[in-house]
């Protein structure tokens with residue numbers, strides 16, 4: 001019996017516990033669960049990624065980092081929640097070159113009915129394996145037909161079963177706007193993938209998709225989310241619409257776009273559609289890949305640096321142009337150091353920063369000081385002069401901070417001007433993390 005790792009075994013356990021009816025053969029269900037959970041792993045907008053591969057198949061130890069099917073997301077209040085991550089089907093009438101499920105790929109295909117996804121979700125939920133559902137799909141028959149089925153899963157969970165767990169629905173921009181709108185009425189979060197950073201890349205690698213259609217659908221969702229939020233402020237019982245907002249995903253490294261183009265696109269998306277998150281997914285060579293794709297994946301460290309630059313934009317007050325200023329002349333983020341340090345090394349005249357007098361904005365620019373450390377510093381200095389020992393309680397490495405800060409008992413002498421500062425501060429070895437292995 002083909003069993004898809006630990007995820008299949010969980011499904012098997014559920015069958016043994018009698019969750020499923022006799023009309024649902026165990027082999028078939030687990031097989032489909034394996035195929036459709038594995039096919040969903042390429043969507044990064046809900047992923048536990050960036051860790052080394054480990055398992056306990058040799059009967060030693062406990063646990064695994066390799067399984068697909070359950071992923072983690074963060075609720076608006078910051079809680080980490082486990083989601084059943086599935087495709088409704090990996091059949092698709094589109095032929096996006098970068099996608100393992102494209103029409104011309106010869107992967108094994110499978111399909112769930114909406115009712116089956118509902119039963120799976122409820123079964124996993126009742127057994128406390130998950131707290132919600134992340135559901136996406138290939139396009140089967142037509143965009144409208146597929147969108148109807150996705151909406152039906154969410155509607156049935158909410159209306160027929162009073163399901164109060166988290167639901168993230170991928171929506172299909174080519175579908176009727178009314179159907180896309182319905183997704184927001186049932187789901188906590190909705191997302192539409194912009195797929196590639198540039199319109200040229202999209203036209204070349206996803207010939208069935210259209211940048212203007214994607215932008216239009218994202219704009220409609222953004223408008224509906226804002227409207228519902230405003231109504232919620234006025235009326236206690238105003239209908240909810242995607243209260244956890246909208247997100248999107250961009251594939252990095254498939255189309256030759258530079259980091260400068262990616263950061264520019266991401267900041268435009270945040271501004272235009274008030275997105276909660278832009279996810280970056282390092283292009284991963286797929287089985288039976290199209291000849292127009294690069295043969296090698298970009299370093300996963302590049303994806304990591306893009307996430308760091310995204311945080312600079314969202315939480316540290318950097319303008320897109322400032323993030324671009326931290327890049328190398330070829331428009332790429334350096335891989336050996338993080339973008340905040342790269343920016344500081346380019347603008348050394350802004351340092352050292354006096355931790356006892358500088359405003360919050362200047363503190364946030366100090367490499368090695370995160371938002372929590374800055375909050376702690378601001379609180380501490382209300383009561384006493386901050387010393388290096390205080391810094392040690394708030395950060396992991398005071399040594400790396402020394403060139404950039406002044407405290408009551410420390411003032412660097414020309415340290416920030418040293419030519420070898422970059423080499424001294426670059427971590428000795430960055431481990432390449434595996435996403436899908």
Ligand code: SF4
Pocket residue numbers: 092093094095096099100101102103137138139
């Ligand atoms: S629409 Fe494109 S990206 Fe989505 S499943 Fe089909 S081929 Fe893959």
